[in-house]
Amino acid sequence: MKQTLSLFLTVLILSDVLAQSGSAPSTSVRAPLRRSESFFGLHFDFHAGAGDLNIGQTLTEGRIDSLLTLVKPDFIQVDCKGHPGISSYPSRVPTTTSAQSFIKNPLQLFRDVTRRHGVALYVHYSGVFDQAAARKFPQWAVVNADGQRNPDKMSVHSAYVDSLLIPQLKEIADYGVDGVWVDGECWATEPDYSPQALAAFRARTGLQTRPISPNDPTYESFRNFARQSFIDYVGHYTDALHRYNPQFQVCSNWAFSSMMPEPVTIDVDFLSGDLTPGNSVNSAVLMARVMASQSRFYQKPYDLMAWGFYHSFTPPGSSGDPKTALQLQQEAAEIMAMGGGVQSYFLQNRDASISRQDWPVMAELARFIRARQPYCQYTIAVPQIAVLYSSASFRKYNRRLYDGGRDAGVLGITTALMDAQYPTEILMEHHLHGNMKRYGLIVIPEWPYLTDAFQKELLDYVQGGGNLLVIGAGATRNFWTELGVIPAGPARKKTTWVSVDGQVTTLSDSIQTVQLPPGGSALITAFADQYVKTSEGALATSRQLGKGTITGLYANIGRDYIRHQAPNLRRLVAGLVKPLFPNPIVEISGTNLVHVAVNRLHKQLAVNLINTGGRHANEEVFTYDEVPPLQAIKVRLRLDRKPGRIVQQPENKVLPFSYSHGVCTLTVPELAVHSILVVVN
Template structure:
């Protein structure tokens, strides 16, 4: 296939793929951004169902053009097949919805091509209810014999579904000349397959004969790993098949290589993407953006344009406000990612044009910040470790922490961000080379660690690094290096934590310790709420070679996540400040701003995102106001006086001084998201 995007031969290729385009229109199509270049998109889907019998009825070129004119996206994504398994375009190779008036995909492709906008399709992968209904042999068998699994419609990655339907449909899409696909219903939909032939395959490959019925049964981890590897091979197969036939077709598997599947990118997917939770979206974006930005692939995150609480029996959708979506965008942009917003298509695949008034304002907000954020690279400060190995061993599903397995890490992350620390989320493979770029690493409440990774962290510390280990289970792996003796067993206790600022009760797993000579205690845990009488160290600090290893002997993350106990935040803040007293950037004036430090060429970018308000409250679906923050003082360590300093995009006047290697900037106000841009 022709790779030169603007060559006459490429234009000829476009004319062949999409008959009816003029040479000018074809040239416009050749100028479409690839996903690795794209910044802003809109996602539409409606998961066609049995009652959809007039698909395409009100879809018009004018409607599509109106969307493009109002928002000016780099790409849009529209529905092609939802989890029900019925396509929303006329298909020759699969199962389509009941009735079509027009082919909406043809119209969307024609108009987007004419306007130089990329078009991607939302297509359900592993989950396909109709395919399993018509081909039961394609579906998994659940532990209790149910075909299609607990979720229903789950296909087997070891079966014939990919070759029988998924790959033929992906090839069929290329006849429309679409740019790529966003495959939904993938890792998060995976379940173990108990079909006899699959179980026998597992036995032969592993030598294990005792088959578990649940993830934490004996051999449960090995059984789960078998299906995780099967999922990787399934993706590798369909990606290789499609890329061989259509090298420029771009593919993402929803949530691959995110916190759902936290591992090194080994598959030839073209970009990474996922949709953050519709509720508590800021905290979802805080984590996922920090995971994806480390993975070395172009990435974006999708915000839902509406809120919904899955635990609400009413199940109603509430459209989010402009400022609500703008803040979600700010969190994602601050990590260097692209951004898209999901809106429902109507049941005939048309678009509610009124929704685009909201999207246009969100798009303007994003475009104002694109120059200062897109594909920026984080500058290492604090590395919070998401251990791939410990995660998979702890998980109660194949992929995705659906039962709170990431709550401890999330709680530590939020506590640190709410003390204005700059935090990356890193995995083992990110630290194999140049681990020393992080002044501080944190191992947060993981219950296991591999010998190889433990030795890497010890060597890092001995060579001058700072390591903080949190939680009794994690500390048990470093008992010798910490210079402590763990007494008795870790149990659930009401711990009265004294952070030297306040005393608070923290009900969590904790353990008493005995410190060796020379090991410094940090903080206290009392047995009563009065703050006197017997106590034990809450933490400790010990020299290890040229570096420092510290510990906290009670779990703090999940407790902070469930209830924002300020004593936990203050305690961790004081401990981190002790271990890493001179960070590159500090912010004073509020506890409600997330701080990110990035580099873009010869410029530093200090992102400041207003995190105040009830965004994490399950009872608050929509808020239409974010109270501004101010005044803030930002201090940045610089070797020499910067060439210029500006606050973007507002261009507010700021007070600035530079003295003895420190730039101090006074910022009057942060509404949602501002970037302090420093040209060195």
């Protein structure tokens, strides 16, 4: 291993020397790919600060050339302005706050070398979150509810967007940069009580109040106005940049994602976001499915960023531990399995240069992704189970305007479904409207509020033969009549026990026990003690409704599953799903550590199998370097006709199978991290 690493570093150093001397071998130049064509990229930033000096001092063309030669990304994103608001290239825009001193212009260097390699170049630019602009132009800052100017966040109603953001991004476009990934946006947006914001609110709504608390009757109107104002702000700068340079591509990080579950109503060029640095595999399960639905519905490409190192936003905790290639491969697999592109984030040095220490990981990750690209890029999920990500509940109950504050229920329940090996999509109301019949089962995961129109459409779906599983103490309240139950007292946050196949598991969130109608029976019963099984009432029931079935689980289980992922809790979910969705396309036996995603690859079926073993969900484990391969996985595929071949890719291994009565049975000898079974007719 030491000899291999030594040789690797020798090659890198020699490549640097050759590139610097002008003797590097020439390569044919291709036009950079658009984001819609890209599948793998690298992200670098360092959020330049006021104390950073001599920017560009150790950044060389040779170092950039060596990186691109080794890793061959479709694009890279580099720092130009982070949350401190300090530009890390010598901007000439008068309102800019630039770093104190420059030895070289990093942006020009990156553009020159990426152009020679035919690699697209994007910049990381912090938008709403700009501390330097808040100090320099306090009149641009958000006014908090207490009347004080926010020290970090820009008002989307201020002159900031036209006086700094748009002029600076036009300047960046003039470098020939391909586009911008605007960070610090939706999740940094705050309710704004500045005079211009309040004037706009009164003009748009006719309301003359200044609502500052949820108790104010117009508070929700004000929050929804603030959300729409943010969308208008992004649409404004996107349109302005497109008018200036139609080829310049614009993305607002996390816009139209789980942090901002809105219809895409503006002309952004692509969707993107970054996974949580820890528990990233399960983060990818959620984020990729939300993004995939938005991408397909609105014909917008998407990618997700995997952090190349662990970071804790809440001390104490480790920060900066580099992740292994294997760890990043597991995260990338969950994204690719939903058809998304992958980018990985590595820190730039304080002078904008790039350290070599992460290059072996980048190269190994690149090989892994490229091997799977032909079987994942542009694939479309085959409808099986739909999990609702409710825009209506998010708007009504999320504490902040936009963030991941309502994710616990949907994340935990989706992870439980995936761990039970059910192929699952996550869709918002606007995706499901008019499309419910495509799904054999719809799951409502702890969303307490649904609009009347959407709830009626759900019930019509069930009446027509669909199956509905409602989970959560608050969510089931909307369907008590259809479920035929009445509450046995108020919902309470408490510890209770349930029995699954004779084994108990603990629930510790909100519980709503119910009384059954005469002759009714409970699917699951709550117990006050794990040993003396004294019933506290029914915890899950099911009922025929027209041609379909509605099942209710009267407990919040999402946060419990995130915390401990108990096998019995997984079995509880699987037991409720099985009678509602008895014939999935894919069934796995021999392991409980495989996630499944079923896609259409052109006219072929592509079944993604992801090994979720290892320690990725352990909060005490920041990084890891071992995922034991899984052996002899039994797979059953329900197919309309006998296939010609089934090939395990990218291993290019033809697998023997048997076919009888519409079911194809085969064994996957080994699953390392991620394989795709391509069914060839």
